[in-house]
Amino acid sequence: MHRYILTLLLLLSLVTVKASPKFEVRAAWVTVAYGLDWPQTKATNTAGIRRQQSELIAILDQLKAANFNTVLFQARTRGDVLYASAIEPFNSVLTGQTGGNPGYDPLAFAIEECHKRGMECQAWIVTMPLGNKKHVAALGRASVTKQNPSICVPYKNEWFLNPGNPQTKEYLMKLVNEIVSRYDVDGVHFDYLRYPENAPRFADSKEFRKYGHGRTIAQWRRDNLTEIVRYIYKGVKAQKPWVKVSSCPVGKYRDTSRYSSHGWNAFYTVYQDAQGWIAEGIQDQLYPMMYFKGNNFYPFALDWQEHSNGRQIIPGLGIYFLDPKEGNWKIDEVERQINFVRSHGLAGQGHYRVRYLTENVQGLYDQLADEYYADPALQPPMTWIDSIPPTAPGALVVNRQKGYATLHWSPSQDDDKRNEPYYVIYASNNYPVDTTQAENIIAQRVRGTNFTYSPIRPWAAKDYFAVTAIDRCGNESKAVQLNHP
Known part of the structure; x- marks a missing residue:
């Protein structure tokens, strides 16, 4: 046996x-x-x-x-x-x-x-x-x-x-x-x-x-x-x-x-x-x-x-x-x-x-x-410490020029000021961006409420973006999405 x-x-x-x-x-x-x-x-x-x-x-x-x-x-x-x-x-x-x-x-x-x-x-x-x-x-x-x-x-x-x-x-x-x-x-x-x-x-x-x-x-x-x-x-x-x-x-x-x-x-x-x-x-x-x-x-x-x-x-x-x-x-x-x-x-x-x-x-x-490890990965959450995700960020705006895309959003709110959330940026050619898929992650642990997307290969640029907040225990919020390229 x-x-x-x-x-x-x-x-x-x-x-x-x-x-x-x-x-x-x-x-x-x-x-x-x-x-x-x-x-x-x-x-x-x-x-x-x-x-x-x-x-x-x-x-x-x-x-x-x-x-x-x-x-x-x-x-x-x-x-x-x-x-x-x-x-x-x-x-x-x-x-x-x-x-x-x-x-x-x-x-x-x-x-x-x-x-x-x-x-x-x-x-x-x-x-x-x-x-x-x-x-x-x-x-x-x-x-x-x-x-x-x-x-x-x-x-x-x-x-x-x-x-x-x-x-x-x-x-x-x-x-x-x-x-x-x-x-x-x-x-x-x-x-x-x-x-x-x-x-x-x-x-x-x-x-x-x-x-x-x-x-x-x-x-x-x-x-x-x-x-x-x-x-x-x-x-x-x-x-x-x-x-x-x-x-x-x-x-x-x-x-x-x-x-x-x-x-x-x-x-x-x-x-x-x-x-x-x-x-x-x-x-x-x-x-x-x-x-x-x-x-x-x-x-x-x-x-x-x-x-x-x-x-x-x-x-x-x-x-x-x-x-x-x-x-x-x-x-x-x-x-x-x-x-x-x-x-x-x-x-x-x-x-x-x-x-x-x-x-x-x-x-x-x-x-x-x-x-x-071809796709990024996020840290598994420590739900035994904290299982409540932060609120979702809001008001996502994307400005495009000369192959770059500058994202701006309003901040997530979290009651624990010591545990200020980071942000995860997702991108895809499909709307809504599927935030369950690791292949769509383009950046993580982003501080602040701005991010500049500059793909190395212009033909690989993505049309749609989504942003989530994630606290230091790994709890991820719902996404804010932009419904137009």
């Missing part, structure tokens, strides 16, 4: 899902650690700053051209950060020096540039690891191991925050609060929110004796991580309810009835009860790191979706395995996974890492841009 189910799942994954969904997360991780994806240039002078910024702009332009809509920008690596923090120092990758000020704020720059292109920007935060002894020594007095030694523990030549210390969640919340309160970020995305793998000798016995209260150490450790997730989720939502809170757990939750995890999973190996987090409603999205092939992918993707509690499951695809030096996967492996994700109603896909997109490894970027 198990073999029959797995065969059926594989056959379904071979079916190409032609229709491009209107609502879909299309995310890419931009890895800053060690300059893996960005930056390649040091910001040591004005010219270096411009080159460093230009490198990021080139990445974002490529993502935009392929209709990606979400950037997971690494804002914290190993106890150092990519923004102007009062808590932790700048990452040395920016200037070549630990704590070196690059002369601008990379996170603010990334957010602004993403928003210009209609894309969301989430701050990707590595939580527990603090780096090896050499890295910690390089941070000097600025390291959290010196500033807050009581919440740090060494393990196998590395340092970690200790999830068993109640002050750890408060420290992480201070970092998150810096980001959420000061930046127009669309989400905070937590990586390595877990214990080291198979860590029976992790140095938390003192805390376990003090706080265990009769639980097994395994359950206590899972409860510690859950309490951190709960504390941060509530803290973010109290401040800005529309900011997404997500994490990327180990890709297999635990054994499923369909297939074994072969002894490596989130629940037992690293003490992540990630399905418990979404069952409790303390995550908006999960990006399980599903860097697997075949039967190690499909049954577990289905398991995440079946236990999603209406939250958004966005499998992380291991596209780095397309590199011959990493795994030499064939591109059809990734295509089957995207087909499977779409056919089973998961919320989208995350691609790890962006360099394998921008370098078009095995033609993946071209395949996404030309086929799978």
Whole structure:
């Protein structure tokens, strides 16, 4: 029976899902650690700053051209950060020096540039690891191991925050609060929110004796991580309810009835009860790191979706395995996974890492841009936060001259002034414009009440336009349409 189910799942994954969904997360991780994806240039002078910024702009332009809509920008690596923090120092990758000020704020720059292109920007935060002894020594007095030694523990030549210390969640919340309160970020995305793998000798016995209260150490450790997730989720939502809170757990939750995890999973190996987090409603999205092939992918993707509690499951695809030096996967492996994700109603896909997109490894970027992501997609709404759409914009006027069309409309009204709506522009040669079809989207996340439509190819110009309002939870209003070309 198990073999029959797995065969059926594989056959379904071979079916190409032609229709491009209107609502879909299309995310890419931009890895800053060690300059893996960005930056390649040091910001040591004005010219270096411009080159460093230009490198990021080139990445974002490529993502935009392929209709990606979400950037997971690494804002914290190993106890150092990519923004102007009062808590932790700048990452040395920016200037070549630990704590070196690059002369601008990379996170603010990334957010602004993403928003210009209609894309969301989430701050990707590595939580527990603090780096090896050499890295910690390089941070000097600025390291959290010196500033807050009581919440740090060494393990196998590395340092970690200790999830068993109640002050750890408060420290992480201070970092998150810096980001959420000061930046127009669309989400905070937590990586390595877990214990080291198979860590029976992790140095938390003192805390376990003090706080265990009769639980097994395994359950206590899972409860510690859950309490951190709960504390941060509530803290973010109290401040800005529309900011997404997500994490990327180990890709297999635990054994499923369909297939074994072969002894490596989130629940037992690293003490992540990630399905418990979404069952409790303390995550908006999960990006399980599903860097697997075949039967190690499909049954577990289905398991995440079946236990999603209406939250958004966005499998992380291991596209780095397309590199011959990493795994030499064939591109059809990734295509089957995207087909499977779409056919089973998961919320989208995350691609790890962006360099394998921008370098078009095995033609993946071209395949996404030309086929799978040929049409734009909007963010799936977070109806558990807010399900009421804004009012429709009104009084749409279109002025045409010399191949351009300038649109103007009256603003939508929304009771929550902090959640001022954006606008989505649709165009078609048919009236009324069908706003259910992704192919008709020509712009999203438009601020203000004006938009200039200038098609690259004049013969592709559209006759009719429609405008909707969309709030930051993804709720879309009815459209205002213009009934003449």
